[in-house]
Amino acid sequence: MSRQIDVVKSGELAVLTCTEKSDGCGWSPVMRAELSRALNTVFADDTITLVVLRGGIAGWPNASPDPAGDFIPHHAAPQLSDLAHRIRGAQKPVVALLAGEIIGGSFALAQAASWRIADPSTRFHCLETSLNSLPAGGGLTLLARRSGAGPALAYALGTRPIGARDGLALGLIEEVERIDGDDAAGLRAALRGRPLRAEPTRALSDRITYLAALEEARATIGTGGGAAIDPRVAHRIVDVVEAALLLPERGSMEFEAVAFEDLIETPSARALRYQARARRSASELGAPNSCAPDLGASNSGAPDGAASPPDNTGSRDVERGAAPVIDVGLWLPADVDIATGGDDRGEGAEGSGIGAERRLTSLGRLAWRLALGGASIRLGAGSQTDLEDLLSVVARAQAQEVSRKSVTEQEGEAAWSRITPVVREVDLAGADWIVSAEPPKGAAGDKCLSRLARVGGDTPRFVLLGGENTQPRETEDGRLAQGWQGLRLGAHIVEITAIDPVAISALRAARFTPVYVAAPHMGGGTIAQRLQAAYILAGERLAIAGADIARIDTVLRKAGFGDGPFRRLDKAGPAARRALFRAAGRTEGILIREWSGAFYAPQTPDRAPNASTDAMTRPAQAGASTRLAPGVGEALDLLREQRPALRLTDGQIIARVVAELADEAVLMLRIGAVNRPSDVDLIMALDCGMRADMGGPMHMADAIGLLTMRNQLRALTGEGARAPDPLWDVLIKNGRKFSDLNGSACGG
Structure with missing residues (x-):
C-alpha cells in the first residue's frame, strides 16, 4: 500500500x-x-x-x-x-x-x-x-x-x-x-x-x-x-x-x-455535513460505492433500472484545481425557437420541459455561465436570425448579472469577449466539447446531429435536452447511438448522462453542480420539477384534508422548505403550473384543476408572475398576503364535502410532505432517474429552495424511520395519493436506510 x-x-x-x-x-x-x-x-x-x-x-x-x-x-x-x-x-x-x-x-x-x-x-x-x-x-x-x-x-x-x-x-x-x-x-x-x-x-x-x-x-x-x-x-x-x-x-x-x-452532534450540523458530502459525491458522478448493500438490485449496486454511469474518461484525469475547458462549441439547430425564454408567455420554454431559465433559454444561459467560468465559446446557430436572438439572450444575461452586481462590468466584458459567433457547423471543429440544443424531431434533426458528429470527431458531444428524451438520439443510420449524451440545466444543478471530465470541468468552472442520471424521466422534466410537483400535490392533499392553506404554507416555510406550495403556485402563474405538471409527468390535483386563479388575495402591488417554474423557489416578498382570495374557501368546502376534516399538528404536516417527497424520490431511484438518494437531497437544497440544514427529504426520512414513512404513505392512499413505491418494502425488509445507497462518500 x-x-x-x-x-x-x-x-x-x-x-x-x-x-x-x-x-x-x-x-x-x-x-x-x-x-x-x-x-x-x-x-x-x-x-x-x-x-x-x-x-x-x-x-x-x-x-x-x-x-x-x-x-x-x-x-x-x-x-x-x-x-x-x-x-x-x-x-x-x-x-x-x-x-x-x-x-x-x-x-x-x-x-x-x-x-x-x-x-x-x-x-x-x-x-x-x-x-x-x-x-x-x-x-x-x-x-x-x-x-x-x-x-x-x-x-x-x-x-x-x-x-x-x-x-x-x-x-x-x-x-x-x-x-x-x-x-x-x-x-x-x-x-x-x-x-x-x-x-x-x-x-x-x-x-x-x-x-x-x-x-x-x-x-x-x-x-x-x-x-x-x-x-x-x-x-x-x-x-x-x-x-x-x-x-x-x-x-x-x-x-x-x-x-x-x-x-x-447537533441535527443542523449533521444535515449540513451530509449536504456537503452529497455535493462532493454528485460532482464525482460515480456510481454508489460497491460496498452498498445488495437489495435485489442490479450488479452495479444500484436499484433495479439504474445503470452504471458511462465512463468517457479514458486516460484523461481531472485533478483538483485543474484548468477548466478552454474551448466549447455550442450550436442551436434550425427551427428551435429560442426567443420564448425572454418573454413571459410561459408555454414556450416550460412546455418543452426546460425549467429555471430566468429569461434565458438553456443554450444562451449555458453559454454565458461557461464564458464566466473562463471557457472560450464558439456560439453558432442554424440561421442568422437565430444567432442574433441567441446573442441577445447572452447580452441580457450579462446586463442582468452586472446590474445585480453578481459580476463586475470588467468581468462581464471579459466573459463576453470569450464568446465568438459562428455561422457554420464546421466552425466548431477542434472544440474540446460540443453541445447542441435539442434539434427538432425527424430527419432534419438527425441530419444536424450527424453533421455535428462529423465535425467533432472524437470530441465529447452532448445534447442539451428540452423535450421528452434524455437518452442519446440515433440518426437514421444509427451511427450516433453511442456518440451523443444528454444534459439538462436547472437553476444550479446540471443533470448529465455520462461521466466526461471535459464536460464536468467546464460545468464546475461555470458554478454548476453536475449530477449523474441514467434513465429517462417520465414527462421529460428535471428531477427538481418532479420534486416540485410532488411538493405541491402534498400541499393540496393537506388542504383538502382540512388544513388551512395559509397555515400549510407558514408551517412549511418556517420548517425550512422555502415557500409553501400555494405561495409557489401563485408566484408561478397558471401557465407555469400546467407546464410544471406536464414536465413532471404528473396530473394536476383536483384543487389546482378546479381553481386556476391565485390562492391569496393581493395585498401589495406585485410584479406580474414569471412564467418560469424557477419562480416557485424564490422566497416570498415582504408584505405578501396571508388572506385567501375570494372563492378559495368555497372551492375547498366543495372538495372536502363528505370527508371528515383532520386536525393536523405542525409535525404531521411536515411528516406528510416529507413522505410524499421521499416517495417521488424512491420511484426515481428505482427506475434510475437518480443515482443516489443524496442527489435528491442536494437538488432539493440547490434547485427547490429547501434549507440545507434540513438535510433533505431522504435524510429526514432516514431520521424519522422508513417504516413510519411507508405507513404514512399507505394512509395517504385513502386521500388520493398513489401507493408507496415497492422499493420501500425492499429497504425495510433488509433493514436498510437510504443512506446505505449513497456509498462511502456521503454516508448517513
Whole structure:
C-alpha cells in the first residue's frame, strides 16, 4: 500500500510530505496514524535538528467541503489535536511549507508548527462554520495564543478565503515566499538563516487588546448580513478564543475539542455535513460505492433500472484545481425557437420541459455561465436570425448579472469577449466539447446531429435536452447511438448522462453542480420539477384534508422548505403550473384543476408572475398576503364535502410532505432517474429552495424511520395519493436506510 506520509532524511533535515490517498479524504484515520508514526521516527532521531511539513503535488490534505471529518475521533488513530500538541511541543523546529487551499486539519497542524511559510498562491478558509461547527484540532486555540483574539476571530468568523498576504498581516503565517527546493538539500539551503521559531504565546501578554477583541465580537454577533454564521456557533467560537487566554494551552485545546463535539452532534450540523458530502459525491458522478448493500438490485449496486454511469474518461484525469475547458462549441439547430425564454408567455420554454431559465433559454444561459467560468465559446446557430436572438439572450444575461452586481462590468466584458459567433457547423471543429440544443424531431434533426458528429470527431458531444428524451438520439443510420449524451440545466444543478471530465470541468468552472442520471424521466422534466410537483400535490392533499392553506404554507416555510406550495403556485402563474405538471409527468390535483386563479388575495402591488417554474423557489416578498382570495374557501368546502376534516399538528404536516417527497424520490431511484438518494437531497437544497440544514427529504426520512414513512404513505392512499413505491418494502425488509445507497462518500 502506498504511503501517505513520505519521510525523506538528508543530514540534519527530515522532510515529511503529506499526500492524501484520494481527493477529498483529508486527514483520515489512516493518514493520522501514518503521521504519528513519522513524528515518532523524526522526533526520536537525535541527528535530525529540523523537520519540514509540506503537502504533496496536489497540495495539503483537503477534506473540502466537509473538513469537520478531520477531527472526528477514531479508535485506530490519534486525534488531530494530539498530533498538533506533539508538533507544538517538539524540541526541534517544525516548519510548515504551505501552498494551495489550507483548511481543516491542515490548518490546525500548520498552526502547531514553529514557523509557517506560505506560497503566494496559498488560501486559508474556515469552512467548518458553514457546517454549523467550528475549527478544531487545536488550530484556533494556538492561533489565538500566538497572534491574538482579533486574528483568530477574523479567521474563524470570516466567510471568505484569506489570501497569503492577508494571512501574513493577520499572523496566520510568518512569511510569504515560494520555496523552490524540490529535494531535501534544496530545502535546507532555502531555510538557512531564518528564525524558524515564533513566540507561541506572544498575544497573551496584551490582555487589554485581547479582551477588547472578544467584547467587540460578542457585540456584533447576529448583526451582519449575507452569509452570516449561526449565532450559536459564533458565540462558541468566541468562547474558545477566550479560553485560549484564560486556560493553559492543553486545557484550552481540550475546551476547543468539547465545543466542537457539542456542535458537530447537533441535527443542523449533521444535515449540513451530509449536504456537503452529497455535493462532493454528485460532482464525482460515480456510481454508489460497491460496498452498498445488495437489495435485489442490479450488479452495479444500484436499484433495479439504474445503470452504471458511462465512463468517457479514458486516460484523461481531472485533478483538483485543474484548468477548466478552454474551448466549447455550442450550436442551436434550425427551427428551435429560442426567443420564448425572454418573454413571459410561459408555454414556450416550460412546455418543452426546460425549467429555471430566468429569461434565458438553456443554450444562451449555458453559454454565458461557461464564458464566466473562463471557457472560450464558439456560439453558432442554424440561421442568422437565430444567432442574433441567441446573442441577445447572452447580452441580457450579462446586463442582468452586472446590474445585480453578481459580476463586475470588467468581468462581464471579459466573459463576453470569450464568446465568438459562428455561422457554420464546421466552425466548431477542434472544440474540446460540443453541445447542441435539442434539434427538432425527424430527419432534419438527425441530419444536424450527424453533421455535428462529423465535425467533432472524437470530441465529447452532448445534447442539451428540452423535450421528452434524455437518452442519446440515433440518426437514421444509427451511427450516433453511442456518440451523443444528454444534459439538462436547472437553476444550479446540471443533470448529465455520462461521466466526461471535459464536460464536468467546464460545468464546475461555470458554478454548476453536475449530477449523474441514467434513465429517462417520465414527462421529460428535471428531477427538481418532479420534486416540485410532488411538493405541491402534498400541499393540496393537506388542504383538502382540512388544513388551512395559509397555515400549510407558514408551517412549511418556517420548517425550512422555502415557500409553501400555494405561495409557489401563485408566484408561478397558471401557465407555469400546467407546464410544471406536464414536465413532471404528473396530473394536476383536483384543487389546482378546479381553481386556476391565485390562492391569496393581493395585498401589495406585485410584479406580474414569471412564467418560469424557477419562480416557485424564490422566497416570498415582504408584505405578501396571508388572506385567501375570494372563492378559495368555497372551492375547498366543495372538495372536502363528505370527508371528515383532520386536525393536523405542525409535525404531521411536515411528516406528510416529507413522505410524499421521499416517495417521488424512491420511484426515481428505482427506475434510475437518480443515482443516489443524496442527489435528491442536494437538488432539493440547490434547485427547490429547501434549507440545507434540513438535510433533505431522504435524510429526514432516514431520521424519522422508513417504516413510519411507508405507513404514512399507505394512509395517504385513502386521500388520493398513489401507493408507496415497492422499493420501500425492499429497504425495510433488509433493514436498510437510504443512506446505505449513497456509498462511502456521503454516508448517513
